[in-house]
Amino acid sequence: MQEPLVERAVVLAEGRFGVATSKTATCLVRYVPERVVAVIDSTKAGQVAEDVVGCGGAIPVVASLKEALRFEPKMLVIGIAPIGGGLPPEYRTVVVEAIRAGLHIVSGLHYMLNDDDELAALAKEHNVRLVDVRRPPDNLPVGQDEAWLLPIFRVLTVGTDCSVGKMVAAWELTRALRKAGINARFCPTGQTGCMLAGWGICVDRVISDFVAGAAEALVKAAADAEIAVVEGQGSIYHPGYSGVTVSLIHGTAPNLMLLCHQWGRTHIKAYTTPIPPLRRVVEDYQRIASFTHPSRVIGVSLHCADLDPQTARSICAETEQALGIHVTDPVRLGMEHMADLVISEFVKWKSSQRS
């Protein structure tokens, strides 16, 4: 289960390699650069990842699969998530070429490669695997409200909206916890997280009745660790996705929640729905969690990407002052102190479990 899904990978991001246009490709070169041998984008060929997305070091950007093959890849990873989730024709051509070259294909698209008769037959012929990361496992159960009984401490990232850094916050918190000597496990619920971690369930493809059960299954699968850090989805304020968020809360039964927000965002993206003041957001999340089990927001992960580091630092400090809980930018200011706070709660919980 913890075996890497992504290894010696060529990441396909043709025409779209960039922080805003290829979230999956960017997260792969940022977090697992040692598993990426090259990125394909002919419009940026000759550069290295660091030039294009500010991370990933010397990973080369190449113009074609043919060029990428000299780095001896084992797989091709589709590094974009286009609107609608389909496989663009120009991408399909590269996928076909890669299968013929003996590469496994890893895809996080809504479009299921395994349901494509032509690709499936070709993959069989060349003895390669088509991995549809978004395909949920069969026979997920209805949530049984059992996560709180497990011998593992549970932290869930929650947010004011989509795309405010819930995956990044969960990943960075896990990393900081591990650095501090805790056996922490990142539990992914979206395609990028699943590719990074090599396991997980993409809950946006799960039938509504089973989303809480999927979250519970993730926590159960991580139960040999000390702390599970579950990647949240959506927001309780999101008119389209609020149900998914609530299912993850009740399925995870988190001991703690880490609230994620993008600085300056006042409304749900693409909707007119206002985001309440953060103090109110904290109360609302705690109230909804308490329907099944009490939970507390331990701090705020504030995505300050548009600000210079000094301004980001002072905004985090001001927000911390106003809310009375720790606030940090996970990428610029780090998650170390947040991890310490989590560990302190974990230790209390552990000793209460013993008694």
Added chain:
Amino acid sequence: MQEPLVERAVVLAEGRFGVATSKTATCLVRYVPERVVAVIDSTKAGQVAEDVVGCGGAIPVVASLKEALRFEPKMLVIGIAPIGGGLPPEYRTVVVEAIRAGLHIVSGLHYMLNDDDELAALAKEHNVRLVDVRRPPDNLPVGQDEAWLLPIFRVLTVGTDCSVGKMVAAWELTRALRKAGINARFCPTGQTGCMLAGWGICVDRVISDFVAGAAEALVKAAADAEIAVVEGQGSIYHPGYSGVTVSLIHGTAPNLMLLCHQWGRTHIKAYTTPIPPLRRVVEDYQRIASFTHPSRVIGVSLHCADLDPQTARSICAETEQALGIHVTDPVRLGMEHMADLVISEFVKWKSSQRS
């Protein structure tokens, strides 16, 4: 869309015809007795529906499909929802027999008859339809937060738990509104409701990201009526299904909510989760609805099935006194006054829309 799905139907409830054991069969004979020609249950053959489930009048209960055929049915409706949602072997035999006799089959099972190669081929051969009520439509959209913009007043039934009468309350309220001269439309979200109304979407089969969109689609489809009464599902307190409930709230954007509760129930059925005091339940539902649009709980539909009518009446009166909103048992005490309260709010809303 409003064409009856169920007509001249034989309802199959072999071995299980009863209020507690065949919810679908019971609701069909209670609410659309004129569309049911017979019920099959060999263990109760010779009786009439009224003897067995207290409603449905003289609808005969027969021992076999063969006997039922003399009432010249057009279709066989599967009147049970067994745990797991499969098609029991003894039911399958009757379904095969019915297809051979030229009857259409209507099923609300999780098991999709159309995906069963043998049944699908047989149906084609005999030129009959297999209607899988639970199959959601393809290409449901993500909720767009547009229901509140429609020229229709929206009422959603919500509950303290599953099986507390949300379908019945929505159906009875629609009936009372229509009796009062309002063009009200029942919008079903579960299999029994879909069978009764001849349309709807079973949201428990919808992929999580699209449940709010499904609710919005239902309201849009009803938008030529004056009031949409949407059947709710689950409960915000249900550890397994809370996400579905929240999606329905934000997808419907209800002007009013009607809270359903079973008298005496203190915990979520089959879970240890407590149900808060009703006053708190009202607050919680109103708070969650307000994340996207303000809404108010207009009253309580109190399911008092285990009590004698006199006790039911006084319990409703006491609860009404305590909460300060109208409380009624929908089946014993009726929904007339609730309908009047809804109409009064509808009239205010309509005049505010004009101005």
